[in-house]
Amino acid sequence: MNFLTEEQQLWKDTVERWVDQEIGREYIRKCDVERRFPFEAYEKAAQLGWHRLIIPEADGGDGADIFAYALMCEGLAKYGFDFSAAITGSTFTAMNLVLHGTPEQKKQYLEPFMRGEIRIPISISEPNAGSDAANTQTRAERVGDEYVVNGQKLWCSGAANKDAVILMLVRTEKTDDKRKGLSVFIIPNTTPGLDIRPLSTLARRSITTTEIFLDNVRIPAAQMLGKPGDGWKIIGGEHLQLERIAIAAGYVGNAQGAVTDALRYAHQRVQFGQPIFEFQVLRHMLADMQTQVDAARLLTYRAAEMASQGLPCRKEVAMAKLFASETLQTVSRNGMQIMGGHGMLPDGDMERYFREGMQATVGGGTSQIQRTMISQEMRLR
Ligand SMILES: Cc1cc2nc3c(=O)[nH]c(=O)nc-3n(C[C@H](O)[C@H](O)[C@H](O)COP(=O)(O)OP(=O)(O)OC[C@H]3O[C@@H](n4cnc5c(N)ncnc54)[C@H](O)[C@@H]3O)c2cc1C
Secondary structure, three states, X not given: OOOOXXXXXXXXXXXXXXXXXXXXXXXXXXXXXXXXXXXXXXXXXXXXXXXHOOOOHXXXXXXXXXXXXXXXXXXXXXXXXXXXXXXXXXXXXXXXXXXXXXXXXXXXXXXXXXXXXXXXXXXXXXXXXOOOOOOOOOEEEXXXXXXXXXXXXXXXXXXXXXXXXXXXXXXXXXOOOOXXXXXXXXXXXXOOOEEEEEOOOOOOOOOOEEEEEEEEEEEEHHHEEOOOOOHHHHHHHHHHHHHHHHXXXXXXXXXXXXXXXXXXXXXXXXXXXXXXXXXXXXXXXXXXXXXXXXXXXXXXXXXXXXXXXXXXXXXXXHHHHHHHHHHHHHHHHHHHHHOHHHHHOHHHOHHHHHXXXXXXXXXXXXXXXXXXXXXXXXOOO
């Protein structure tokens, strides 16, 4: 019993089969080792239209629900979260264009995205605005028909890759409430004045995370998404909710991959004349690992289903993100132990899952912040 309808199960199986037959774990591993974006895979997925799965039909997409998107994120992550995020990450950012874009902005950016020609990284974080994301200090000043932007963004995944158009949160006004006075701009990564530098992070090596320096970057005022001061409303609400569902589903897929790999290894590896699976201490570890993954999956499906139905689900999304990320971290660490020395090698894949697990509890809002959000929703009213 896995709570999926026949159609949903078929969709998830289709995605997983595609990863096995059209992509393969060796390709995903190679992109990580070479710190290279999986362009070929993105193109194949885009030819199938998977990147526009949840874009409404009125905007030229497939109009599928968030649950179907979560199943895709899960299926694509079976050999690594980073790969799934590379294929699906632009989609949750593109939804901001759907929800807030003008007809001209949709024509200029959403349409090429749907044709598979551009990707859309999100740039919220800064050196002094991590968990405190609204403490944005990169500032944009209006000069005639343009804004002039100066400052520094940090950790923008995918910004240095070709054909990237960044959605960036910047300050357009100084206000007492730091959440006010923020705006979002649409900024192609080739815009003069941008200096985008890849960072050698532990995880996300394929997408590649960057720091961005902005020196008098001139942006036409027409490239502001929404109105001046709408920035936090756009990013802090629906954007982060959809992002967290997508990444929670990716963590579940990657965590399942880690358990499957560890289980297979435990059956194959012989020590003291028997498969190491026969040692009860390891069998029980594997039992705990699968139980945790199943629990993370159910929390994620609940959040995705509530979001699909348009129900308020701030707490449920935070629970899914929290538990799925910590599950990936735990099961990949245990997977490393079960695989012994072999787990340390790139071709064992487990060290890559373990690195993604370490990133999982930080990116998209740390575990501490998810717990804070959950407990905020638990106050007696
Ligand atoms: C590989 C990678 C990729 C990323 N990709 C992107 C991206 O594409 N776009 C983007 O905008 N950002 C991205 N990020 C940034 C990510 O969202 C931030 O790293 C994250 O929000 C935490 O911010 P920080 O690293 O500044 O940590 P800090 O906020 O400095 O936190 C440090 C520690 O303090 C704790 N802490 C902070 N505040 C509180 C509090 N109020 N209560 C309790 N504990 C607290 C944190 O939980 C953490 O343990 C990425 C980060 C990484 C590492």
